[in-house]
Amino acid sequence: MATVKPVARKAKSGQIPLTYVVALVPVAVALNIVGGQINSALHLPTFLDMIGTAVVAIVLGPWWGALVGALTNIIASFISGPIGLPFAACNVVGALVWGYGVRWGWGKKYWSFFLLNMLCALLVTMTAVPIYVFLFGGATGHFSDMMTAAFLAMGQNLMVSVFSSNILVSLADKIISGFVALAIIEALPANMTEGVELPKSTGLTRVVWIAAGLIVGVAITLIMMAASK
DSSP states (O other): OOOOOOOOOOOTTSOOOHHHHHHHHHHHHHHHHHHHHHHHHHTOSSOOOOHHHHHHHHHTOHHHHHHHHHHHHHHHHHHHOGGGGGGHHHHHHHHHHHHHHIIIIITSSHHHHHHHHHHHHHHHHHHHHHIIIIIHTTOOSSTHHHHHHHHHHTTOOHHHHHHHHHHHHHHHHHHHHHHHHHHHHHHSOGGGSTTOOOOOOOHHHHHHHHHHHHHHHHHHHHHHHHHTO
C-alpha cells in the first residue's frame, strides 16, 4: 500500500494566515506614521514613512504592503494635513517593488537587496515627481525643496530639478528603510518568514551587512544636510 506524503506548508505565494495580517499590518502602519513624524520633527532630509511598508511587503506580499502604504498616508493626512495624501501612490509603488523584488530573487544576497532598495528609490521618485510638479508646483515644504531651488538656480527646468533633488532624498530614505526593515524581519519568528528568500547569514556577518547598508543611507543623508548649509 502506497504511503501518502504529508503536504508541506505552502511558501509565501500561498495563503497568508489571517493572524499574520492582524499582527503585522496595524503595527506596520503605526511604524510608518511614527517614523514620518520623527523625521518631520527632526527636519531630516528623508521620509522614514515606509519601513513598515517594506516589512509587510517582504513578509506577507506586495499587495499587503500596498495596503499598509495606502493606509499610512490616509491616516497621516488626518494628523499632518492632506498634503501627503497624493503621495500614497509612492508608498504603494515602494511596496510593490520590495514585495515583488524579493519574490523575484532580489533578496537572496545583500548586494542584490541593496540594488533592490535603489530600484525602489528610482521608481518611487518617478511616481513622486509628477505629483510634486503638477499638484504642488514643485514644492511641499520638505527638506528637498532647498535642493530643488539650488538645481533651478543652476538652470535646470522644474521637472529635472524636482527629480534631481527627490532621487537623492529617496536613495537615502529607501536604503535606510530597506535595511531597517531587514533587521526587523530578522527578529520576527521563523514561521512568519518561512518561504521568504532573504540573505542567508548569521551572527556577526548579518550585523555587519545590515550596518553597512544603514551607514550608506546615513552617509547620503549627512552629505545632503552638509550641502544644504
